[in-house]
Amino acid sequence: GGCQPPDPNGDVGPNHYVAMGNLQFQVFNKTGTSLLGPTNTNALWAGFGGPCQAENAGDPVVLYDQLDDRWILTQFTANGPTFFNCVAISTTPDPTGTYFRYAFTTGSNFPDYPKYGMWNDALYISTREFAGAAFAGVGAYAVNRAQLVAGNPGAQLISFLASPASAGGAFNVGDGLVPTDLDGAQLPPAGSPNYFLGSMDQGGPYGAPQDALTLWKFTANFVTPASSTFVLANTIPIAAFDTVPSFCAGRSCIPQPGGGLIDHLGYRQRPLFRAAYRNFGSHQSLVPNQSVEVAGPPVMSGIRWWEVRSPNASPVIHQEGTYAPGVSDGIHRWMGAIAMDTVGNMALGFSASSATTTFPSSWYTGRFASDPLGTMPQGEASVVNGAGSQSGQRWGDYADMVVDPVDDCTFWYTNEYIPAGGVWRMRVGSFKFP
Secondary structure, eight states: OOSSOOOOEEEEOSSEEEEEETTEEEEEETTSOEEEEEEEGGGGGTTTOSHHHHOOOOOOEEEEETTTTEEEEEEEOOSOSSEEEEEEEESSSOTTSOEEEEEEEEETSEEEEEEEEEOSSEEEEEEEEEETTEEEEEEEEEEEHHHHHHTOTTOOEEEEEEOTTTTTSGGGTTTOOEEEEEESSSOOOTTOOEEEEEEEOTTSTTOOSSOEEEEEEEEOOSSSGGGOEEEEEEEEEOSOOBOSOTTOBTTBOEEOTTSOEEOOOTTSOSOOSOEEEEEOSSOEEEEOEEEEEEOSSSOEEEEEEEEEEOTTSSOEEEEEEEEOTHHHHOOEEEEEEEEEOTTSOEEEEEEEEOSSSOOSEEEEEEEOTTSOTTOOOSOOEEEEOOOSOOSSSOOOSOOEEEEOTTTSOOEEEEEEEOOTTSOOEEEEEEEOOO
């Protein structure tokens, strides 16, 4: 760990696991042998020129594109005056091989917190954009998937900027939206838009009139780009929640045995990466999550999660729950990552820490599809237990839970933890339900 926050994430393919953090990536086989790296992320753009090559700026995301058997590794640029989302896509199924490289400009807007989702027609990107120090809005981008995979240097890019004013209020864009990322072999129905998800907290900083999820629809028309649309389609009421914990003072929130407080992230009005999508044929499901306050006593951190169904018709909350054993055991759980397997079981990974007994660690829980709605009753397990405390407040801004494309059943989870010595590291674990 060379910097804070580490932004740990990764994805899995038929034969590889690729992990990314600030500011490097590493390729493993599926038994954990390193095949490449750790390598600075901007090395992917060696010889490409421009800021994508010159800057190793961070906020990385890696996706495995199972539709094309390709790997997508990304970063942003931060120095300006012109900014870019840098996208590298492997030319073959081998992530240790060569890549097509792209630099998609966001003009003079700094594209903070870029998040990615692969869909049947395009690679979708969301950003939290700034014009200097001023928040400009949420950027939404669609890159023509067929052209991207083919290495077309002129791959079509369709873009929108949803400003607080154009969105009907700052609470409708919050601190960012997350595009949906396709899991499973069944594609979305023909003509389906990509869904961008946000959240609003009535007690949060933007004057939201209710607690809700916002569902935006991005319809990209690569034949007639001017006919493309990006609209707030639905505001979906949810059970009351509070994303700004009373125990936080700015970023200083989560206690650890060695003293010092680390970032809870809930004050950011947005769901956490990824927003996983799955088409079961009989229904479609989106599963986001967000760190929240849980009323005690004691007041603790927990994770609110949702399953949204019928996203393109009349979206409904099929189930939601707040995972917070901390009200009993005194351990905070936060920074979740969630996904669903081929039969509808869910896995929820998270960070865990307490003031006295638990150093910052990486744990997980889950539910069977047959479990009572809104519950995560299958117990907890540890990917890795921490052995030290972090110096400095910044925790990762996101982690990652993905599903193995080979069996559509095995979950792979990446998060950070603190070993003895206090400098974060990343750990990858895999597991599946019976």
